[in-house]
Amino acid sequence: MRIRVLAVALSGSLLAGGCAAVPQARPELPDGKVAATNEQATRFFNRYDETNNTANAERDVQAITTIEAGPALEASLTGYELATANNAEPPEAYFHTDVSAYSPRFTEYPMWFVATAQINNDPNRTAVLAVMRESASAEWVVEQGGTLGEADLPDIRLEDGAIAEATGEQQGRVAALLEDAYSYLAGGDAPAGADVGAESLSSYRDWAENSTIQLEEVTAPEITCSTDSQAEVRVLPTTDGVLGVATGRCVLSQTLRDDVPGEMTLGGELSALAPEPGRSVEFVSSHPLVVHAPDDGEAVVYAGGWRWADVTISAA
């Protein structure tokens, strides 16, 4: 009897005393890692905001090059050039808040993630940005994206913490919706089944129709729009369909009519980008786009503010 009591007491004390935390086998997860956690993305945007606001205030080309690449960098550099030439006031500083990061799993570099955030905690200013890193030795850089304004974005579909792999059909839907957006930007024809009412889309249409060269000697504007090849389309399956992040690049061309001799020069603030005379002019603009194609219901094309990428005048 005493033996039993002693054995029970010892066993009980062992259990009550708190056994060592026994190591557990790692769960079976797909290979690789997500590009960035929310915390890592937040740290990046803290650094980005600090550098970006300083660079914008001082039009510091070297600084902006450390945090941006692709279409985002091109538009920033062009913006600096225009602002310097026209002695413009620097933009107000702003900050990304409530950052969430979404990425696939990567087993090697390059890696990317799409971040959603608010601007200055304003729920009516939702930013969507695609961020990429070429190698483990490189820095994260914003390659594309913008502030959409008020946007009711769907939940991203996650598997083991990473975005689900997009199917070919989903990629096709995003590509088709982007083509609709490009058609609207180029020609003004609103597509069926897609909402293209974003202010940044209509403001480009207004500029194309009203603020281009309105002279008899010059041909009517011809616009072509397509996905900017400097950045890949990022496709993110959502709980209700699919989301795509891309940058549209529109080229608006006007030429002196063949029967008109001589050359033309640009007036206005854009002349700073192309001061030389010529017979043809191309206005290149950059359009951050986020397209949402739900399985049911109307698709939506969101757009960040469009910016100048380049303006050229040529002899041809």
Place this chain on the structure above:
Amino acid sequence: MMRRVARVLLLVIGSIVTLAGLATALLTGPDDTVTTGERELTSETVAFVSSASMFDFMGPSLHVAASADGEREVFVGVAHEVDVTAYLGGIAYDQISRLRFPASYELERIDGAVTGVEPEPASRDWWYVQSAGSDRQEVVYPLGADPVNAVVMGADGDPPLAVSMELGLQIDNLFVTALLVLAVGLGLILVAIFALRRRRGARRPRPAQATEPARQTEGPR
């Protein structure tokens, strides 16, 4: 006979449990950490990197500590193996392929260029934990679901490397558990000894007892 065998078996088991508890308590110490102890390591390459398969479990916390010879600053960090592999891609380093607590490391040379890495390791933001400095640097990382590498290198990212290095695993409550196991083992030994002594006492011959003579039945008077 069977009881005697069981009691001897109890004594043997108690001794084994006691030794196991004692050894674990001595190896662990009150900080619940089993370590390799400080080992002097030198390499012509840029880094010592633990293989991800060495810590193929979750729960314990990985301790990595190192100091460099002389004035040189040392870097210690833990990161996902995808990042470490990419960072050291094409560069030679020494991989710690196996750990023998509490004694030694098994090293394996990963071929590549015997050169430094750029930029310096402390500038990378993908380390889960990192520390750099001229004195002894230590990081602690709770092992989770991700495969990780522990890395020790010069803070300047240049070879060669001469460091004093220590790896450890902290398992919560391990020391207390080891003491309890020790106590259980000692308890089993005491119980076995007590039982054996009592058994021996039970086998002593008993003194003879006088028996009451059978009462005779009286006949009817």
